[in-house]
Each structure stands twice: as structure tokens, then as C-alpha cells.
Amino acid sequence: MKEIACSATAIFARSISGQIPTADRDLFYPAFGRAEEDELCRLFSKINVDALAARASELRQGIKCSVAPFEYDSAKRRSHMGGMNYHVEILFADNVVWLARIRRFNTKTPPQASRDYVLESEVATLLFLEQTTVPTPRVYGYALERDDNPVGVGYILMEKLAGKALDWPAADPNQRRKVMDQLADILIEIYKHPLPALGSLDTPGSSQIGGFAHESLLNMAGGRLQTCQPFHSAEQYRRSLLQLILDRILAQEMYAAQPVEAYLLHRFLVDLVPVLTPAASVEEKFYLKHDDDKGDHILVDESFNITGVIDWEWAHTAAPAEAFNSPVGLLPVAEFYAGKGTIGADEAVFAQVLKEGHDLLAQCVLNGRAQHLFAFCCGIDLSDWDGFLGLFQGLRDTCGVDADLSWEEWKEAALRRYKGDTRLQELLIRCEAGVGTVVVEDEEGGKSAPNEK
Template structure:
């Protein structure tokens, strides 16, 4: 039932998610074969220079193979037919020097230049050992296109207009799955230095976005299915998916927040026990997830009865494009967007958090969060303002459940921060004290004992 199995000779154990997919040696590796005795690729934390050299070589091979699959003539003819204007597509070759202007972590963008000066982008998904199964990638293409179509047809939120899309299949003449969309002018908000007036201008526009999304409720939690079917389907977030004999296994859609959160936590517990997630700190992660499932989830979902609302799930600031006067010209990268609870959908975007303070475990709101809540209150959106003021529960929960980064220090901070936000901490209780108590509480738990007997407990 694992997403991928270890590719080491003779091994059929589940591959570790994220960290276990090594693009340097093109391998999926289990916990055992990720060890230094078996896996000899350079570690970026130990030898960054050697890692960068090897990564650049692997990326060149990957992108050369991907771009060779693109039928440039078919792409050009398709775009020209759709717009009824002649266009050109540049010769495709990978250039490491320009990668940051055309490629992100998961997608590559091919410019389609029309003779009248208009430019579209052909957004195609990267494909390497870290990619999820093709069936999942195709669902992401359809869901992202559906999200853009929903936003452009039913709201005034500035997003690029999409003109065409296709999944990766033998019948696709372009050769790869893609979305054809407008190219928007502007620069990422996260790359800008804002003065007080600039910041207020952006927050007012961000309030417009929240208010617009609040006007379009959904009755289920999940991702939009298809541009031609804007109903809600399963959740597509990477940590929620599985594969069984080549078939994709997805969670949802969900009709209640309790069902959504309970199912997500139980799935994460399965991944921990299977050695696919939190392999650096499996006992800690198991205790946290069990405790949240048993003692926290009820209080979090008590007032989350629905309806549900669309949320951009990667809101770090580079998804917002602004012009030189800090007017928002577009919100992009809706790839992982899903409907979720009101409290999660309208918590402050991560871009507004004081990152250092937040990751240290503090729940103190940043100046920008307080200002944003004030803007919403001034617009008579008291409910939305309360979501921002109380957003730490949503932020902490998202980083506690399935937030495996390989950083063993972040989980205790997020978990103790979650308990503090829920007012569940005992006075002056430390993580170490809580952990000791949790080990006693679950000492007869079969899952915990399996982890300990497996040699994971230190």
C-alpha cells in the first residue's frame, strides 16, 4: 500500500517519503538504505558544494528528457488556433542560468509569444524520482485548471485566465500534460520591501480576496475535480495519497471537518508505522499524532460544522504578484488548493507570520497579522477577523499533522504551540515532561511498542 517501494536490490520495504526519493542516484530508498552504509550521495547539509554540482547534473538530465517530449509544433499550432493569432515558441533547451525565471520546484513554463505582443505560458509538470505517480499528477493538472476556472468565472480575484489544458496521456498531441494560461506581469510579493503605506495597500487587497472567497461556500472538503466539473473531489495533498498495485488511493471528499481531520491523522499514523514518514523522530511523531487524535481533535472540530471554503495551500508570498505600485496583478500557483474549514481557510497566510518567532514556538501574532485582522474588522468582516486573530490553531495543526520536514526540533515547537493555542498546556510544562507522560500513557499501545522494538526509540 506504500506510495513507492525501495529500489535497492532485493528490498521491497516502503520508501521514505520526500527524503527517500534521491534525484542524484535516481532511487527510492527505505529507512535502512537511506543510511550512510548504503546511500553515498552527498548530503546538502554536510557538503553543499558537492551536492549542488550533482544536483545540477541530475536536473540537466531531467529537464532535457522532459523538454524533448514536448511537441513544439503541436503546441504552437494549438495556441494559434485557440487565439486565432500567429505565435512562436522558442527552441526548448535547458539553461541553468535562467531556471529561476521559468521553473519552480514542480513546474516549468514555456513562453508562447503571439505576433501582437501577447504572451501565454504553457505550464508543464517536472518529472523526476521525487514526483508522485502520473495518475496523481494528472489529477493535479485538472484540479488546478478547475480552480482557475472557478476563480475567474465566479469571483473578481485576479488570476491568470486559462485557455487550454490536457493531462499526460498517449492521446495528447503536445506530448506532456499542460495548462495554457496568460502570462501576468508583476513580481512576487515575497521579494519586495514594503513601507507602511505599501503594506496597508496590499492588506486591503488581500482582504478583498478573503471576502470574495467567503462568498462562495462549499459543502465538502477536498479539491476541485475538473474544469468541466467544478464539484469537490478527493484531497490531493501529497502526504494524503497512497498507491495499491499501481492504483491511486485518495482520501475524501469529506462532508465534515471531524471526518477530514480524523482520517488525515489516522493516515499519518499509518505512514509513521510503515516507515514512510517522520523517520528521524518516529516515536515523537507517533505520540503527537495519537495525542491529537485522542485528546485534541474533538475540541478543534467542535465548531467546524461547515460550510467550507477554498484556500490557497502554499501562501508564502511568492504566489502574489504585484506591480511597482503594489497593486496585486495576480494570484498564481493554485496547484494544491482545496476547500477546508473556515478557520483554516481564513487564518492569516504564512507570508504574514513572523517566521522566526513562529518556528521558535511562540503564538504571538505578527504586526502584519494584527493589521490584517484590523482591516477585516474595518470592513465589517468580524468573522474573518476572528479567523486571523485565532489562526494559530490552524497554523500549528497544519504543521503538526503530516508536516514532516526532517527537522526534529520543529515538531516539539509546533506541538507545544498547538497545545498553548488551545489552552491545553499545564503551567510551565516542557516538551520533555509532556513526552515522558505520553510514553507512560501509551506504554501498552501496540503501535508505539512496534516502533520501540524496531529500534526507533532512543
């Protein structure tokens, strides 16, 4: 789900500025390349190319096809894969080209049941979007990773769309405006197709909403897949998500290096839920939301016409305030991480474009900064400490809660505020035994719970 995964997108946005120290880069990139090549060679060895070609040919009534060679070429890696999937071209005798979308396998790969659930959800999402005017690749077939699948891996066979990934920073103002005009039309089209619950489409050919199709919200218990249930209010969903994170902190599954800071942060976010979540209406509707809208999910031609919106893995429904907020790709990265509470120049233009077609959606952008800050703080990677401090200060400033406190002052206040939280006390005792203690005086001059040094 966006909130837990959001820091991955955030780190990507900041990493383009080259924040890895030079000495580390000299070691990191060669090692990364070798590991990636080894990973893909193992993946290629599992794929039965003849079976993949035969299945594609069968789906086109026997038209012969060939599968592009599976080979690792670091110079072409961006054209073949992203962070989660590898793509190979299938060329038919009549020059039609499909793509086979295949999940990568590495140390972060979740169990097979999770992979299957996410793949079927992506297929269901693309089939749902085929009923709209949103430009997305057509799905021709798919298979899960099972014994009766002769290809050997799970895959989706889909249309290869023309165009290249949008490079937002390189676009000039006129090109950006042209893309925003089209993107506004896409969001207005999505608004015409509400869905009844918060979650992910999980059944191809149906508009049924199931649990969120995101590995961070899927769990295996007793050999069975457990999903994060569909929800019927944004407040219910956010509270459940934050409770899950708090549970994982206590179980030492998240934030092992900074458990107290992480617990206090997410306990505070629980208090902000009613502040940031509009009151639910009796007939609340939800809308499909791309989970990784940093810009390269949009394909454009040389004239900046949008030819497609791709990479719908992890897509989910969201309340309007989130579904129609400005895409992450429009955020002014430096200002956003500095905690600036106002929207950026591109967002302001996008809001104006939306207002011409749908004022409600424009308001989601104009009032969206607090929503973005909340989402980025939820599940954030605390190893980027400076980035976190800016975002967290911006969130408190924007919401008008604890806005005048530095991090150190806020932390002391939070320890006092939540001293009645028994799980926090358990965590503090555990940290005292393993790390040391810092004693904080409460407002009456007494001593509060210990904290990490």
C-alpha cells in the same frame, strides 16, 4: 494537503536564512545545479514543440505563434519554474503572450494518474475562480499525459499575467498595507462562494468537490487511483488525515528514522482535534484555500497593485478557521518557530483590515495561531528538530495542554498515556528489536513500554 505539505513551506521559510553549513553548501549547490539541469534536459526532450505551438494557434483561431526555446539557465530559473512546474512562453503574432505550465519530472514525481488528477483539479480551480473577481490567469486549454496527446507531456495553456512575485520582506509598511487591503478584498470575495464539502475541485467547468488533489493524499491500488474522500466536517477530515499518517508510520512509509516520536506526536494531535476544531453546524460551508500562500503566489506591479494570484495546484476547500487564517507569508518566522503564541505585527494589521470588511474573517486571523501551529506540526519534518521543538511547545502552550513539560518530560508522559494503544506497542517492540530500549516508569511505579534510545 496543507498539513502534510506544510513543513515544506516551513523549511523554505527557514532556509532563506542560510542554515546549510558552509562546507556542505560548497558541495550541495553545484551538485544540485547539475541534477536540475539533467532533469530539465530530459523533460525538454519529451516535449513536441511544434505540436504545442499548433495547439495554441488552433485555440486562437489560427493566429500564428512561437514557443520560447527550452533551455536551462540557472540565472533565470526562478522566472521559468517553481518546485513543481516549468513555464514556457508562447508568443503570438499579435503580441499576446500565453504560458504553458508543464509538470517537472524527477525522483519525487508521482504516478501519471496522480499527475493527471492534480492537473485537472488545478484547471477546475482556475475555471471556478474565473466566475469570481479574484485575479487569476485564464485557462485556454489543457491536456493530460496520454498517448493521444501529441505534445508528449501534460500541460495547461494559460494567460500570462503582468507583474512580479511579491517580495514581502523587501516591502515597506505602506506597500505591505496596500497589498493587505487588496488581499482582504480577495478573501472576502472567496467567502461569497462557499462550497459543500472538504476536498478539491476535480471536474473542470463544475463546482463538484472530489478527493484532495495532493500527491501525499493520493494512492495507487490495483492500478487504480484512490483519493482521500471528500469530507463534510473539519473534525472528520483531521481525524482521517492523522489516521493516515499513523498508518504510514506503522508501514514504515514515513518517519523511518524517528517512528516513535512521530507516532506519539500524531497520536497527541488526534486528541487535540476536538480542542481546535469548532463544532460543525448543520449547514457547514467550506471555502477555497490556496495551498502554498507564502507570498510569492501573489503578483504585483511596481505600485504594489495585485495583478494576480497564481499557482493554484493542490488548492482545496477548508473550514473558515483555516481558509481565512493569515497567509503563511505574514507569519513572523523567528517568533513562530520559537513557539510564540500570539500573532505577529503584520497579522495584527491584516486582522484590522479584514475587520473593516468582514469581522468573522478578522476573527479567524486573531484566533489563528493555534491553527497554524497544529497545521505545521501535522506531518512536520523532524529532521529540523529545533524547529519542531519550538513549534510543538508553542502548540501545547497555546492550547493549554501539557504546557509545562519539556520534550523529554512530555515524551515520558505520552508513553504512559498511550500505553494501551496496541499499535504503539507493536512499534515499540519493533524498535526495541532493531534499536534498543529505554524503560519508562509509569505513575504507579511499574514499567511501561520500551522506547528508542
